[in-house]
Amino acid sequence: MASASVQIAGSARTGQLLLACVTEHGSAAHSYATSQKLLSGPDASRNLADLIHFLSTLHGLHPGVVDHAAARVVDPDARDWIEDAATAFAAERFYLTRLAVAAGPVPSTPGAADSDNAVRGQAHALEMLAQSERNGCALGAAIAVALDWQYVRSALDAAAIRFGVEVQPYDAAQPERLRRLADSFADSPSTQRALLFGAQQILIQHYGLWDLLEARQQAREG
Template sequence: MAANRSLDPKSVGLAEAQLARVATEGCARHPHLKTLLEAVGPNCGRDLADAVHLLCHLHGRYPGLIEVALQRAPSSAAQAWLQQASDGFERERLYLVRLTASVGPLPSTPGAAETEASLSSARNALETLATSERMGCALGAATALVGDWWPIRRMLDRAASRAGLDCPAPSLPNEASIVEVIHRASETPASERALAFGGEQLLLQHRGLFDLLEARTEARSGY
């Protein structure tokens, strides 16, 4: 609690802007995620399985964005938070991998080559963010990933329920910790801009993934 009293209005504003960015530009607002959460009928399981498989292609590999950012982070205010996020995301990754095995094979969908190219581009983009030399960029991407994972987790839990798999308790850092680490790590205007850029680019990749999932659903409808 004492640490929270030391937050100055500027740093709180920066952290709030990051959380607002996740809320307005993240996948929670994507119509296809809403469709996956609410859909019923014979194709629902297939569409959920598709989403699980593609998410595993993007985030199921180790090391991921958060781990690479942690490996490259100097001794700084962000390091302890990245360690916590890394530990939590490892548990989320294991859940995602188990779920991928439980939902069945990747649904047959036209345009497999285009899908792989899109996923490869997204993975490269995440690696670029994690290894950026711009101080604050990797942290911005990592905090956005943690924030944007909550609506994704809802979709994963729905897929797990359909597959008869237990849903583990969420393990990622909460919003208060994101506010705190942004406060501690935002030291210069340049690092603040880099943090915002990292967050924006991570969310762009997530929206692109759900655009791809939506397109694959439409392609299967006429297949």
């Protein structure tokens, strides 16, 4: 799985670093997320079904990352956003459920047991991040999920069109609002490090999921 490193630069604001990390190390940086094989190739239905079911394991259950983080955030500005985000992700879970029903079963894939174990490990890692007691870590994790989800959503919306599910709006990724929130929340170097660490680790897990899905697609082709 991929790794990422966020450099803490004294001249860079926290929000700027966070947005750059999402762009450079998250779903937007993985070629499979926008590939023809996933979105429109002859096996796209199977590949998209794979994506939907594995995302359902990571983000389809309640409480999710944002819900866990909401239980730990007390900063008023952060609470305003995270309550909105929790509502948005309740809708995303419903969207995933509808897509999973429409897509049908998980496609048969060599090495399925190893894949299942890997994604369960990822789900556990996300849960631990979102429940971290380190001030800023859970919020960073929630912000990263919300921002990275806009890139995940591009593939999910392609799946919705393919499987005849109405595409739903998604508005929890608000880069300017989240940039300002990260800047105001990270009022010390330790809080900045914790917030960026939580975000970074979420992006590592998301990038790793794309690696796993691409490997599964290649195994089915083989």
